[in-house]
Amino acid sequence: MSFTKVVCLLVTCGGAFATLNFDNIEFDSDCMKAMCYADSECEQKGCSRDYNGRMGCGFFRMNIYQFKQCYEPGREIGEDSEDAWMRCSENYECSSKCIKMIASRFKLKCYGKSDCETIARIHDGGANGCRTGLTLRYWNTVQHYLQ
Template sequence: MISKTLIACVLVLVPLIVNASIDDACLACICQVESGCQPLGCRWDVYSNSCGYYQLKKGYWQDCGSPGGSLQACAADKDCADQCVRAYMQRYANRCTGGRTPTCRDYARVHNGGPGGCKSASTIGYGNRVMSCYSK
């Protein structure tokens, strides 16, 4: 007989098993919305600098594993910036899905609002902008 504790543990772990792998089209749309997919320099935006293709901030870059040697270097290198966004999504996108596979809208809202961004009303407009690109 399976114990209630074992069942509870399995139910808690199931959401962690879902693979948060953002597809290339969604990644391209986030890049387009953030910068026109251009390697923009750093600029002050909501209490900190935002840099490069995805307008990465220092905390985001640190959470993605700090690739490329510095925020500025990684944000300006498309491959490094792509790697950073993919790693960030792998780390955080499952937090808002309740066990289902994340959608492009989920990824967009996490990118815009951080680990809990998909639950914040402030990221709805951003998610809609990304989805208008993604659905074409």
């Protein structure tokens, strides 16, 4: 299951044209694809605040606290956490792995929920995302994209 997104930009450079191609996204599950669409329409939209006022960036609107909870993947020695977070959030592979890692840490708190609901609600509400009704709005949006 894959979704190919190629964006081309033609720029004049001394009379010549340059074409920029962005990486294709390979979805490893329908759930991650639905979450990507629910969060950002699966586009690298920079950063913005969600309906709870949290700042999130990239494909999954990942916040810096989530990045730190998944042990700051790709952060180089001496690199600022915020720079590494921005780079990871704008990279589909890095951000999706981070989200799945956090969900696997807290999945026991979502007893009886499907894997997709577990990932989505922990992503939206943190460690106790499955234990609060505040994450149902996000889960309903993800379910909409699953159909």
